Amino acid sequence: MSPRRPPEPVLDAALVGVALADAWAHVDVQDRPALACAVLGALALAVRRRLPLVTFALTLPTALVTDAVVAPMAALYTLSSLNRHRLLLGGCALSYAIIDFLPWPWSSMDATELGQTNNLFHLSYTLATAAAPVFLGQLVQARRELSLRLADISEAREHERLLTAQSVLAKERAQLAREMHDVVSHQVSLIAVQAGALQVGSRDPETRQAAATIRRLSVQTLDELRHMVSVLRASGSSPTELTPQPSLADLQRLVDASGIEAKLEAELPEELAPTVQRAVYRTVQEALTNVRKHAPGATATVRVGHRDGVLTTTVTNTAPTRHALALPSAHVGLVGLAQRAELLGGTVTSGPTAQGGYELCLELPVDRNR
Template structure:
């Protein structure tokens, strides 16, 4: 998916390629006599051809300065029209095929699509109106010329209006879906809180009452019992009941209290994690690319857990190794890679026995919960690599953070 959005990450390269294509197309069309090129070109014709190429290359700036691009192409078209008539300085080989460059169609698209404010839109419509007059040449009435000119300058703005409306609709639907997700999550939290309060009330009303009765009866038995063994057993039963009441009271308090948020650090804590590893004798280097805000909170916490578990395994099983931590944030995914070199020493057997051996398994299960994938295994050079691909956005309510 990220490869399909390459053009969004490299707009300058895309605009340069488009400008070159239109420049070559207009130059080829001119040289083949499809427009103003004379039968016997002179110096003026070649100068105009170079000026046309430069005017078409201004499409590189169609996003940042769309009105400037329209002005340059409009000025060139007007200059060619005036040189042909009334100045008669240029005589086309085919007088009926004097059209504006193909680049004018794309240039007319920019002011409408990239003019986001109402004031910019009004200015864009005014400039495009003048641009249409230059391209259609109404002072030389011709049905074909006027029709082609209107098509050259109208198709672009119409497409811009369509794509702008589509973009606004997608943004509105996305915002509505995210708002509905947040509301669903809040409702789920409210339902959980109400259920916890109900369970706490049930435990307080039923279990506490019964245990209190047991404590009272044990206390009465301790007083009325005739032999020492019975009194001692009753005292032990009473003490155990009192302890159970205290523990039950604490449990009821926990149930009635809303659970705290997940305290697992976000990717902001990766630098501290790597610094701690270096201070503990395992040199680690962190490289982050992209914007951290592209990752939703659940994915951010999962990223932190992956790096923490991988560094823990290096400490236990690869003493003296160097670690490289790489995190890439993209629009649609987050990629985490933790790679260590060959260990310089033998691992401590007592330290390795402290682990459960289920770290990677638990990590893979957590990654799968957010619809990601995890790969962990040895490298050809003798090191070890933990790599995970995670979606950039995962709704909080759908994942176990």
């Protein structure tokens, strides 16, 4: 993990301090004009990020009349790291090199000495010194742009990966929709037809009632399957309007249509969150389904109450009166209820009763899920 970089104002203040220390070491305090130029150049570094070219211009007198180099070189580096105009950068570097090379005052300059080897070496050194911050600034700028480009590439690849995953998921949903339409819907339709024939042809009232319940549930299942197929087929295209999610207002209808003898006892607080209402509804639905599958002939009681900020839902059934048939099951119903309750901060417990029946209890905190 890379060390955390200090804030920019702290870095700027530190650089101004270093420039002032450099001026203090190279400028005679008695030389007031030179000292003023050095202090001006050092303080100008405080605005180098916002006004890099102006900052560089304000540091040039420091290079002209003093031997302090921190302020002008820092200004030239900042200008190079924030500017892409190569001609401007070259001109600024050359200006700094010439100003740093020429003696001050200019009246002391001897034209015959310019061609001496010593001065040529000094000029080469000054040009290299001026080019160094320019090259370093350009390198930093290129690194910054490369980092941004890499970030864009990573984002584009992640987006491409997401699109690929969505494409694969859309194909799987389309295949699942075909399977549901061709196999499951067809078999449920046959169940509904056979139940209708049994309802019409039987003379036993209990058999006719059971056949009517099977037919009604089959028709409801078909409607839900058709909607699920339409949702799966529309995946990846325009959004499909989903079936309204159930609420506690639908509990009585759920109990009445469960196909078993069941009663509802509910004392509900006001303004329950939709997620809590759905959790209660799905819990009751799963519990009544399990009673119908695993406890034939049993009766059930659904109790929903609120106490001390906790909403409690209990579904209790009596002992079965007939032997249960072996029905296919994925054994994930109670696991799904427990996971849903856990997401809402609640719990699901279940187990047999002393009377030979079974009880499922859901507890959800109401105040947390408002």
